[in-house]
Structure formats: structure tokens, C-alpha cells
Amino acid sequence: MAKQRASVKDVAQRAGVSVGTVSNVLNRPETVTERTRQRVETAMADLNFMRNASARQLRAGVSTTVGAILTDLGNPFYTEIARGIEDRLAVDGHALMVCSTDEDPQREARFVRQFAEQGVRGILVTPMVSTPDRLRELATFGIPSVLIDSRSDTHASVGGDHVGGGRLALEHLLAQGHRHIVFLNADKHLQQSRHRLRGAVEAITAAGLDPGTVLQVVNLSQPTASEGEQALIKLLEGPEPRPTALFCINDIVALGVIRGLRTRGLRIPQDVAVVGYDDLYWASELMTPLTSVRQPMRQIGWAAADLLLRDPLGATHTVFPPELIVRKSSDYQRPAD
Amino acid sequence: MAKQRASVKDVAQRAGVSVGTVSNVLNRPETVTERTRQRVETAMADLNFMRNASARQLRAGVSTTVGAILTDLGNPFYTEIARGIEDRLAVDGHALMVCSTDEDPQREARFVRQFAEQGVRGILVTPMVSTPDRLRELATFGIPSVLIDSRSDTHASVGGDHVGGGRLALEHLLAQGHRHIVFLNADKHLQQSRHRLRGAVEAITAAGLDPGTVLQVVNLSQPTASEGEQALIKLLEGPEPRPTALFCINDIVALGVIRGLRTRGLRIPQDVAVVGYDDLYWASELMTPLTSVRQPMRQIGWAAADLLLRDPLGATHTVFPPELIVRKSSDYQRPAD
DNA sequence: TCGCAAGGCTGGATCGTTTCACGACTAGAC
DNA sequence: GTCTAGTCGTGAAACGATCCAGCCTTGCGA
Numbered sequence: 001m002a003k004q005r006a007s008v009k010d011v012a013q014r015a016g017v018s019v020g021t022v023s024n025v026l027n028r029p030e031t032v033t034e035r036t037r038q039r040v041e042t043a044m045a046d047l048n049f050m051r052n053a054s055a056r057q058l059r060a061g062v063s064t065t066v067g068a069i070l071t072d073l074g075n076p077f078y079t080e081i082a083r084g085i086e087d088r089l090a091v092d093g094h095a096l097m098v099c100s101t102d103e104d105p106q107r108e109a110r111f112v113r114q115f116a117e118q119g120v121r122g123i124l125v126t127p128m129v130s131t132p133d134r135l136r137e138l139a140t141f142g143i144p145s146v147l148i149d150s151r152s153d154t155h156a157s158v159g160g161d162h163v164g165g166g167r168l169a170l171e172h173l174l175a176q177g178h179r180h181i182v183f184l185n186a187d188k189h190l191q192q193s194r195h196r197l198r199g200a201v202e203a204i205t206a207a208g209l210d211p212g213t214v215l216q217v218v219n220l221s222q223p224t225a226s227e228g229e230q231a232l233i234k235l236l237e238g239p240e241p242r243p244t245a246l247f248c249i250n251d252i253v254a255l256g257v258i259r260g261l262r263t264r265g266l267r268i269p270q271d272v273a274v275v276g277y278d279d280l281y282w283a284s285e286l287m288t289p290l291t292s293v294r295q296p297m298r299q300i301g302w303a304a305a306d307l308l309l310r311d312p313l314g315a316t317h318t319v320f321p322p323e324l325i326v327r328k329s330s331d332y333q334r335p336a337d
Numbered sequence: 338m339a340k341q342r343a344s345v346k347d348v349a350q351r352a353g354v355s356v357g358t359v360s361n362v363l364n365r366p367e368t369v370t371e372r373t374r375q376r377v378e379t380a381m382a383d384l385n386f387m388r389n390a391s392a393r394q395l396r397a398g399v400s401t402t403v404g405a406i407l408t409d410l411g412n413p414f415y416t417e418i419a420r421g422i423e424d425r426l427a428v429d430g431h432a433l434m435v436c437s438t439d440e441d442p443q444r445e446a447r448f449v450r451q452f453a454e455q456g457v458r459g460i461l462v463t464p465m466v467s468t469p470d471r472l473r474e475l476a477t478f479g480i481p482s483v484l485i486d487s488r489s490d491t492h493a494s495v496g497g498d499h500v501g502g503g504r505l506a507l508e509h510l511l512a513q514g515h516r517h518i519v520f521l522n523a524d525k526h527l528q529q530s531r532h533r534l535r536g537a538v539e540a541i542t543a544a545g546l547d548p549g550t551v552l553q554v555v556n557l558s559q560p561t562a563s564e565g566e567q568a569l570i571k572l573l574e575g576p577e578p579r580p581t582a583l584f585c586i587n588d589i590v591a592l593g594v595i596r597g598l599r600t601r602g603l604r605i606p607q608d609v610a611v612v613g614y615d616d617l618y619w620a621s622e623l624m625t626p627l628t629s630v631r632q633p634m635r636q637i638g639w640a641a642a643d644l645l646l647r648d649p650l651g652a653t654h655t656v657f658p659p660e661l662i663v664r665k666s667s668d669y670q671r672p673a674d
Numbered sequence: 675t676c677g678c679a680a681g682g683c684t685g686g687a688t689c690g691t692t693t694c695a696c697g698a699c700t701a702g703a704c
Numbered sequence: 705g706t707c708t709a710g711t712c713g714t715g716a717a718a719c720g721a722t723c724c725a726g727c728c729t730t731g732c733g734a
Contacts, residue, residue, distance in 0.1 A: 007689090007690055020692085020714055021714075023693080027693095032712075048474070050450065050453050052691070054455075054691090055391075055719090056692075057691090058391040059693080082435075097435075098419075098434075100423060107427075117388050118390045119390060137385070255619060259621075281562070285592050286619070344719090346721095358682085359721090361722095392689090395690065396688070396721050397722060
């Protein structure tokens with residue numbers, strides 16, 4: 001049953017040539033006579049020859065697979081990025097290996113090592129704080145990497161402008177008359193979180209207001225719908241006056257928040273306005289259509305893969321501008337106090 | 338700059354042992370003295386030794402990566418499956434390669450070949466009609482495969498019960514008094530489509546009604562929101578009386594349908610009821626919360642990977658039962674004509 | 675003291691491909 | 705007929721790890 005796969009040797013034998021010639025047909029067809037090439041190709045077809053990628057890579061040293069280390073493949077934000085990466089890789093036949101870290105540095109370290117052992121052509125990663133250190137060493141071994149959605153001085157990167165995104169969101173909320181806003185943020189160590197916060201603060205300052213009184217930051221342990229809902233409940237039950245607007249680190253958190261507000265009979269946007277981030281495809285179809293900061297995820301993935309394949313060493317930083325999509329969840333002009 | 342990676346030979350040299358011993362430390366540590374093992378391990382740490390997976394696989398013949406060929410990584414249904422697969426593979430340190438076929442047989446063939454050349458440990462695939470044929474040959478080379486969400490006599494498979502799902506949906510709609518139902522189906526060649534249709538017909542027949550008059554089937558070229566909306570528009574503009582209920586092949590199509598109905602001022606569920614499939618996480622938060630047939634996607638992915646790693650040859654078929662989640666989009670008892 | 679067994683380690687063959695120095699052959703010029 | 709310049713094709717070395725037959729050492733019993 002377990003028939004053996006044909007090797008170049010078998011092909012050579014059947015075509016009556018040497019293995020070197022078979023290899024030439026495969027890699028430098030122009031150096032081989034038409035006639036011999038035909039013979040070899042027929043033999044390959046007859047035997048259903050398949051190259052052994054391991055042997056190939058061992059000898060030639062070049063790999064045709066790229067590794068992507070994402071935060072969570074289950075999250076549509078990262079999935080869209082993955083799809084963009086995949087599309088770019090498919091252009092020149094590269095394969096994609098993926099894994100989810102769930103923001104666990106240990107897991108990340110394991111995956112980095114695993115990819116290195118596989119000898120991948122390069123690594124794309126949505127990084128944590130400690131990631132660049134882990135990747136630097138690989139670079140000395142000739143394995144390049146590109147950071148996605150976060151930047152560092154030592155690595156090339158592709159991502160959105162999070163400072164700008166945070167600014168857009170806050171400018172909008174301030175213009176609507178909000179003066180007590182809560183930012184449901186992710187881990188404060190994540191660069192995206194810090195940048196969006198910075199943008200938010202910038203917008204408040206630019207409006208001549210005091211960030212300390214206008215903006216309250218809550219850091220979620222996980223940027224999920226249920227964590228968002230939990231955080232909301234805590235806010236509502238707390239002693240402080242109810243915020244009039246919530247800026248959520250992503251649409252999924254916003255989803256939980258909307259659910260929570262609805263359950264408690266609070267009107268969106270009249271009682272509380274909500275703004276999300278990422279503008280996932282369902283944002284416009286929610287019970288309360290969601291205002292959100294759009295990022296071109298698929299393009300980001302595409303660009304990252306493109307950069308990795310073309311020019312991974314130049315520490316280029318590609319930034320895609322965010323776009324605010326205003327929908328009903330924040331479309332309400334608040335009367336001045 | 339491009340420092341060379343340390344090989345077993347380097348490690349052996351530094352530890353003052355032979356390469357065979359290094360290999361033993363790696364693969365059969367119990368056959369090596371404690372002292373030598375220590376020495377070798379120190380040397381490995383000093384040199385930051387990383388196994389070369391290609392060489393390893395070439396010689397030992399075992400691979401530690403699994404390939405998954407999915408219909409569309411951008412679609413949350415498949416993404417959840419991917420996440421389930423990934424979680425199972427992580428248990429024993431296997432890596433995952435993914436790709437999206439977009440239902441293009443050519444692409445699928447290319448990916449199958451690519452995975453075969455990589456010498457993957459096995460292949461998981463959400464198949465098309467022609468897929469099993471493509472995979473059969475690989476099996477003779479010792480590369481097993483498991484079908485996801487669709488079954489065949491020649492392969493192991495894991496998936497939902499689509500006949501049952503179709504039946505559930507239709508039983509529900511019939512019970513609500515609907516007698517003119519349209520099924521917005523995917524490609525009629527897809528097994529899921531055929532099975533769900535069969536279940537739907539069974540339910541109608543069991544209710545003593547005539548499927549031919551109760552159910553109209555529309556096949557979408559792609560199961561996307563915009564295609565769903567297009568199809569809806571065509572239905573509404575057509576000469577036939579307006580259906581009172583729409584059964585959609587998945588929640589994304591339902592999303593488009595809901596958007597289309599709303600745009601045209603039709604009330605859901607009073608004018609038209611909508612039922613989706615998959616129960617994606619946002620289904621409950623839509624403008625009109627969506628009734629949907631739930632499938633445990635993550636579990637399905639997990640089980641498929643588990644089957645592949647444990648017992649890929651037994652042509653087992655694991656089936657997960659569907660569950661109907663009734664929400665507002667179909668929660669309306671229609672008065673009898 | 676010798677023999678023997680078992681444990682520990684060695685060194686070379688091997689996996690399938692690529693690469694490269696070199697040999698064989700062809701054709702054209704003299 | 706010889707020489708030259710190419711053109712094609714050959715065959716062996718190399719990539720890095722694994723595996724195995726066998727050598728060397730050690731310790732124990734006689």
C-alpha cells in the first residue's frame with residue numbers, strides 16, 4: 001500500500017538521463033535540449049513526481065513558507081490580516097503557517113522557535129512588548145521579520161495610525177458635546193492601546209479641555225465582548241457619575257457594551273454613545289449601528305507580506321490612515337450641561 | 338553579519354563528543370550518561386542551537402506540520418474551525434499551514450500539491466465535490482486527510498448534521514405559519530447545500546405539505562452578504578408573490594438580506610421572517626436579532642485535527658448535532674391565509 | 675587474572691535535492 | 705583532418721540530522 005514517492009533518481013532512470021539533468025529541467029530548463037526536456041517531463045508525469053520540499057530546502061537553503069504569529073486567529077481583525085497575507089503570498093506561491101499567541105509571551109517564544117527551526121523565509125507578527133527582542137536574534141540568522149499593527153525602531157512594520165485613530169474618535173465625541181468619556185482600552189502595554197490613548201488625549205487638549213477630567217481609562221484584561229460588558233457593569237454600578245460616551249478598543253468590545261447597555265435599558269446614543277474600532281463588516285447592521293474607526297486590515301496584511309518578501313531589511317514603516325465611520329451609536333448632539 | 342546557525346556538528350565539537358551522541362541527547366536522552374548529557378546541553382545553549390527541521394524531516398521522514406485547506410479564511414465560520422484545529426495541534430506541538438480556496442478547484446489542486454511536497458503529516462479540508470479524488474492518491478503516499486463539514490465514503494470526516502439543520506429551520510418556519518419560503522442556498526453542488534435542502538424538504542413533507550409549492554430555492558454564486566442582498570432584490574422585483582420567509586445558507590447572507598429588507602421598508606419578521614445558519618457571535622446583536630442554526634465550529638475543527646493525528650485511516654464520521662436558536666427575526670406567528 | 679555482558683559512545687551511511695567542475699560531443703573554420 | 709568554441713549532460717559532493725552496527729570501557733563473577 002504505502003507506495004514510495006518517486007524521487008529525482010527514479011525520474012532520471014525512467015528518462016534515461018542523470019539526476020543532474022532532471023534537476024536542470026526543474027530549475028534551469030533553458031540549459032536543456034527540448035528533446036531531453038520532453039523526455040524528462042514525460043517521465044515526471046508518468047511517475048507523478050513531486051519534489052521533496054525538505055530535501056530541496058536543506059540543500060538550497062531557500063524556504064518558501066512564511067510564518068505569521070497573530071494574537072488570535074478567532075478574532076476577525078486578525079483574520080482579515082491573515083487573509084491579506086495569504087493573498088500576497090499566493091502571488092508567488094509561498095505557503096503560510098499561522099498560530100495564535102493569545103498574548104502569551106511563552107507561547108510566542110515557542111512559535112518563534114518553531115518557525116526558526118522550520119527555516120521559514122520570514123516571520124510576520126502582531127507583536128507584544130517583548131517581541132522585538134525575540135526577533136532580533138533571528139535576524140542575525142537571516143530570518144527577517146515584519147511587525148504588524150505596531151512599530152519598533154529595529155524592525156520594519158506595517159499598520160494603522162493609532163494615534164490618529166484615537167484622535168478621530170475623541171474629536172468626534174467632543175464635537176457631539178461629550179465631556180465625560182470612558183476609554184475601554186486593552187492591555188496598557190500594547191502599543192496600539194498607548195497610541196490610541198495618546199491620540200485621545202491630544203484631541204482633548206487641542207479642544208482646550210482637561211484630559212484628566214474628560215477621559216477615564218479602563219484597561220480590560222482581554223478585549224472581548226464579555227469583558228467589555230463586565231467593565232460596563234462595573235462602571236454603571238460604581239459611585240461615579242455615568243459616562244456619556246464609551247470609546248472601545250475594538251468593535252467586539254463595543255458589541256458587549258451595546259448588549260450591556262441595552263439589557264439595562266439605557267438608550268444609545270442618547271444616554272450613552274458608543275464608538276468602536278476596526279469597523280468590522282457587521283458594524284452597520286447592529287441593533288444600534290456602530291460608529292467605528294476603520295482600518296484596512298486586509299491591505300495591512302497584504303502590505304506586510306509584500307514588505308517581507310521584497311525588502312525586509314530596510315526598517316520601513318508603512319502607515320495606513322484611519323477613517324471614522326459615524327453611525328447611529330454616536331449620532332446625537334448632546335445638550336450643553 | 339549573516340552568522341551561520343549552529344548544527345549538530347558544531348555542538349558535538351564544542352561538547353567534545355560525536356554527532357551521534359548529540360543526536361542521542363536530542364532523541365533518546367535515556368541512553369546517554371547524565372554527565373555527557375549536561376555537557377551537550379550546555380554546548381547547545383551556548384551556541385543557541387536550533388534543529389534544522391528540513392534535515393530532520395528528510396532523514397526521519399516524520400513531519401510535524403499539518404495543512405488545512407479552507408474555503409475562506411476571511412469567513413468567521415472557517416476561522417473558528419481553524420482556531421479549533423490550531424488548538425488541537427498546539428497540544429502536541431504541531432504547526433499549521435493554511436490556505437483559502439475560494440471554492441476554486443484549481444487553487445485547491447495547487448495547495449494539495451504544495452502540501453504534499455512539504456510532506457505534511459496530514460491534510461484537513463473543507464471539500465468541494467472533486468476534492469476526495471484529489472486526496473485519494475495522497476493517501477497511497479501515506480498522507481492522510483480528514484474532510485471537514487462534508488462527508489465521503491472514502492475519507493474520514495467531521496462535521497455538522499446539515500440534513501438535521503435544514504429540517505430544524507424548516508420545521509420552525511412551518512410552525513410559524515409560513516407557506517411560501519425561499520431558501521437562499523449556496524452552490525448546489527456543495528454537499529452542505531444539498532443536505533440542508535434535503536432536510537428542508539423532509540420537514541415540509543413530514544408536515545403533509547408539498548415542497549414544490551412551499552419552497553423555492555435560489556442558488557447564490559457566492560455565499561456573501563452582497564450576493565444575498567442582490568438575490569433578495571431580484572426576488573422582490575420578480576413577478577411572483579413575495580415570500581414570507583427566507584432561509585439563508587449562512588449568517589453572512591442573512592446579514593445582507595436583513596439589510597436589503599430594511600432598506601426597502603419591509604418589517605422583519607412580520608413581513609418577512611429570516612433564518613440564518615452558523616449562529617455567529619454577532620447574530621444576537623443585530624438590528625433584528627437573527628434566528629440561526631448553531632454549529633459548534635471550534636469543536637468541529639478540534640475534532641477533525643484530533644482525528645487526523647490519532648486515527649486518520651479509519652473512515653470515521655463524526656457528526657455534531659445542530660441547534661436552532663430562535664430570535665426575533667423569525668419570532669412571529671403568521672395568521673393563516 | 676581472565677572472560678563476558680552491557681552500557682556508552684563513535685563514525686559513517688543515508689534521506690532527496692542542488693550545484694558545479696568537468697567530460698563528451700558537435701559543428702564550423704582553417 | 706585537426707583545432708576551437710560551444711553546448712549538453714554527467715556524477716559526485718554537500719546540506720544537517722538520524723540511525724545503526726560495532727568498538728571501547730567498565731564491572732562483575734569465576
